[in-house]
Amino acid sequence: MGAILKKQRPINLDLQTIQLPVSALASILHRVSGVITFVAVGILLWLLGLSLSSPEGFMQAATILSSIVAKFIFWGILTALAYHICGGIRHLLMDFGYIPESLTAGTRSAQVVIGLTLVLSILAGVFLW
Template sequence: MSSPARPVFLDLRKIRLPLNAVVSILHRITGIFLILSIPVLLWLLDRSLASPEGFAQVAAIIGHPVGLALLLIGLWWLLHHLFAGIRYLLMEFGIGEDRAGSLRTARDALYAAIFATLAVWLGLIL
């Protein structure tokens, strides 16, 4: 018996992952980004507390459009990681383990992170 022919080349751009897989991958990626952002955040905190000039420098960095964009992205990283983590805690208790429940909780975690990010961002701006 010969085995079925295996694909020689997989085009990863054509593979469509289910939403719960995307949320799982994003949870891991945001966790890595959050860990990697700790030294930068500690440097900003140290600089802002060092002197009034350091505080002004940090305020200028954060007030710059690139700084604001990075702050918004970092806020989404934090909130997505939080809501996806809550999703995984619920799954440990048997909530959302079936196929439909897993898809529903993945969608809820993704939407909750987006809406919470927008709500916090608008609260900071207004």
């Protein structure tokens, strides 16, 4: 019988103590914003179909979009779309070599994407309200 090897690996199961780098957080948020955008397409297509169905359907869609809850949901959709576009451009720039593959460049580009999305989110909020 061979000797039993004891693996000496650190185990940390407390997820609240794990600090993700900003570039990892940006990557996760890019995936989440993609899912939100995908689901939003269904909602927006439903509203478009409703508004094009008849004059009464248009008024119903306008009434739905005038509520504060619908505006908040629409603001969330616009924010997710803005983040997904900014993150996608970041990934394309990295793929084509315009952003170097280094920790500092990845961190800085992730910070720029998050900051730009915050600005676009505020602008979307001003536009909607």
